[in-house]
Amino acid sequence: MTCSIRDFAAARRAMAELLSVRDLRVDFVTDRGVAQVLDGINLDVAAGEVVGLVGESGCGKTTLARAILGILPAGAARVRGGAVRFKGKDLLSQDAATLNDEVRGRAITFIPQDPFTSFSPVFSVQTQIMDLMKWKSPRAAAGRRGSSLFQRYPRERYRADHASVLETLRAVQLPEPARALRRLPHEFSGGQRQRLMIAMALLPRPDLIIADEPTTALDVTIQAQILRLLRALVKERGVSVLFTTHDLGTAHEICDRVVVMYAGQEMEDAPRDVFFERPAHPYTRRLLASVPSADGPLRDIPGEVPSLIAAPSGCRFHPRCDYATAECGAGRPAPWVVADTHVVRCHHPVDAPIEADA
Amino acid sequence: MTNIWFVLTRLARDRSALIGLVLIGGLILTALLAPVLSTHPDDVFELHPSERLKPPGPAHWLGTDRMGADVYSRLLFGARITILIGVIAVGAALVIGVPIGLVAGYHHGWFSDLLMRVSDVFLAVPQVVLAIAIAQTLGPSLPNVILALSVTYWPWFARVVYAETRSLQKEVFIESTGALGASPWRLTVLHVLPNIASPIIVRASIGMGFTILTAAALGFLGLGPPPPTPEWGRTIAESREFLPDAWWYAAAPGLAIFLTVMGFNLLGDGLRDVLDPRLRRGTARDG
Numbered sequence: 330m331t332c333s334i335r336d337f338a339a340a341r342r343a344m345a346e347l348l349s350v351r352d353l354r355v356d357f358v359t360d361r362g363v364a365q366v367l368d369g370i371n372l373d374v375a376a377g378e379v380v381g382l383v384g385e386s387g388c389g390k391t392t393l394a395r396a397i398l399g400i401l402p403a404g405a406a407r408v409r410g411g412a413v414r415f416k417g418k419d420l421l422s423q424d425a426a427t428l429n430d431e432v433r434g435r436a437i438t439f440i441p442q443d444p445f446t447s448f449s450p451v452f453s454v455q456t457q458i459m460d461l462m463k464w465k466s467p468r469a470a471a472g473r474r475g476s477s478l479f480q481r482y483p484r485e486r487y488r489a490d491h492a493s494v495l496e497t498l499r500a501v502q503l504p505e506p507a508r509a510l511r512r513l514p515h516e517f518s519g520g521q522r523q524r525l526m527i528a529m530a531l532l533p534r535p536d537l538i539i540a541d542e543p544t545t546a547l548d549v550t551i552q553a554q555i556l557r558l559l560r561a562l563v564k565e566r567g568v569s570v571l572f573t574t575h576d577l578g579t580a581h582e583i584c585d586r587v588v589v590m591y592a593g594q595e596m597e598d599a600p601r602d603v604f605f606e607r608p609a610h611p612y613t614r615r616l617l618a619s620v621p622s623a624d625g626p627l628r629d630i631p632g633e634v635p636s637l638i639a640a641p642s643g644c645r646f647h648p649r650c651d652y653a654t655a656e657c658g659a660g661r662p663a664p665w666v667v668a669d670t671h672v673v674r675c676h677h678p679v680d681a682p683i684e685a686d687a
Numbered sequence: 688m689t690n691i692w693f694v695l696t697r698l699a700r701d702r703s704a705l706i707g708l709v710l711i712g713g714l715i716l717t718a719l720l721a722p723v724l725s726t727h728p729d730d731v732f733e734l735h736p737s738e739r740l741k742p743p744g745p746a747h748w749l750g751t752d753r754m755g756a757d758v759y760s761r762l763l764f765g766a767r768i769t770i771l772i773g774v775i776a777v778g779a780a781l782v783i784g785v786p787i788g789l790v791a792g793y794h795h796g797w798f799s800d801l802l803m804r805v806s807d808v809f810l811a812v813p814q815v816v817l818a819i820a821i822a823q824t825l826g827p828s829l830p831n832v833i834l835a836l837s838v839t840y841w842p843w844f845a846r847v848v849y850a851e852t853r854s855l856q857k858e859v860f861i862e863s864t865g866a867l868g869a870s871p872w873r874l875t876v877l878h879v880l881p882n883i884a885s886p887i888i889v890r891a892s893i894g895m896g897f898t899i900l901t902a903a904a905l906g907f908l909g910l911g912p913p914p915p916t917p918e919w920g921r922t923i924a925e926s927r928e929f930l931p932d933a934w935w936y937a938a939a940p941g942l943a944i945f946l947t948v949m950g951f952n953l954l955g956d957g958l959r960d961v962l963d964p965r966l967r968r969g970t971a972r973d974g
Contacts, residue, residue: 400866404795429868439863447859451881457860465867 353411381584444522448514455510704957710950725760761917779837788848806842822910885962896951
């Protein structure tokens with residue numbers, strides 16, 4: 330059932346990774362001490378794959394997303410170790426200018442959580458989208474971008490870019506795209522604004538979209554629509570997505586593969602169906618059991634999420650874990666490959682379908 | 688142009704803002720058309736000792752002053768000086784205060800702290816006292832009044848711009864623009880500044896009223912432009928010794944100052960409501 334770390338590495342390589350995060354450690358320096366917000370995270374996203382990054386609030390999902398883009402809060406955050414490889418290049422060692430030219434808003438785009446503060450309230454949607462296209466359109470030449478205050482937008486390219494904007498707005502099912510462009514952001518509902526955000530994330534033709542809880546701010550019926558739309562669009566275009574969420578239902582709806590995080594450590598990495606039907610990590614099983622159902626009691630996980638300033642040693646879940654032994658506090662378990670692409674980091678993985686636990 | 692028209696029509700719907708708009712419009716028209724509207728356009732500089740301190744009547748609508756000059760005509764030409772002082776002083780305060788506020792708001796560090804502490808120092812000194820000190824040191828003249836007023840008013844703009852810039856930086860659209868590679872110049876001038884234009888405009892309108900009042904106070908204290916400039920504050924100072932008999936002599940410029948300052952304050956309050964971008968072009972659609 331388990332195998333060695335070398336097999337794990339081999340299994341990973343076979344997946345043709347687009348993005349691979351290895352042993353990433355990020356600290357936040359606070360007044361009360363140093364919080365180890367990411368403690369040796371491993372994560373892989375293959376080309377064309379939708380990966381869900383699931384975890385409770387404060388487990389480091391957003392920090393991981395930001396670390397990949399190199400937009401951690403300056404001053405407070407510190408990358409202590411690890412690597413972020415994207416298309417074979419290490420992103421952590423690139424300078425800001427290179428990241429701006431080649432990665433941010435080009436090869437990797439971002440869908441923010443809150444569609445209400447994502448647009449500037451004083452400019453029309455057209456102004457804002459075309460400002461993005463001026464710098465980040467696939468037709469825009471690479472080079473030092475955005476440094477100049479006055480930069481000409483060649484007319485030919487503007488026309489071509491404008492046509493792709495309209496086309497993409499139709500693809501995200503925004504009614505009357507040409508009229509919509511002339512409106513101000515506040516004239517759109519939250520769902521429509523998130524459609525605009527998805528369009529803006531797709532327009533530079535990225536390889537990877539990082540979506541940071543893009544449906545959390547929307548109501549449930551709109552959530553489902555947006556999720557289906559996003560999945561259909563990225564599958565059609567072969568774009569990979571790293572989708573962070575705390576909602577397991579959302580993860581089930583959109584993901585090919587799910588990675589679960591707890592207190593800055595990844596616990597389990599499994600294909601979606603395996604994750605929901607036969608998870609091996611005690612934390613995953615507890616998490617799935619805690620989803621409220623109409624009948625039956627609410628099954629929470631005993632104990633509290635630990636402070637990351639004085640985080641538990643070894644596996645950070647061990648103080649709350651039913652299976653914990655002395656070994657768990659002594660050292661963090663190495664990744665174990667359960668089967669093909671199912672990896673778990675636990676000394677005592679469970680080998681049973683989920684019903685056995687309930 | 689459509690935006691200016693939009694703001695004006697919105698302002699006209701609010702009663703107090705409309706009053707402000709009418710008062711300020713009247714002031715500007717008065718200043719522009721002073722030579723046409725005045726009954727004795729030459730009286731600004733001419734003396735008529737025989738006509739001293741005549742009460743209001745058909746020849747002199749608002750009476751005459753101690754030199755025998757027509758109060759009404761001098762009042763109209765005084766409006767030009769008032770507007771000149773207000774516009775140049777507030778304009779200069781804008782030019783100093785807005786960039787300082789933007790730089791201090793955008794950067795985080797000792798330089799930004801230094802800029803804000805300097806503006807705090809300017810704010811801590813009572814404005815009229817500092818203006819008196821400047822006008823007294825450099826001598827009473829129109830340019831010196833304007834200099835004194837702009838030097839004392841810029842910290843208000845710096846404060847407003849600083850606070851607005853700081854709060855905007857937390858907005859996703861500003862943060863992402865920076866993350867996408869926009870230079871600090873581009874970010875502050877093209878993205879931050881348009882978003883904070885409304886509070887700046889509101890502050891400028893209220894600042895006009897405040898500046899004009901302070902200018903009148905300086906004129907009253909004899910620190911304004913020297914005679915025979917028909918400055919309102921100085922006219923009131925001249926009239927004191929003839930009160931209460933020649934009441935029109937003090938009442939006319941006093942009323943003019945009152946209406947002008949009230950006009951700018953009402954206009955500023957009205958603009959605060961109208962310039963909220965959520966009010967622009969229709970209402971939000973839900974769906």
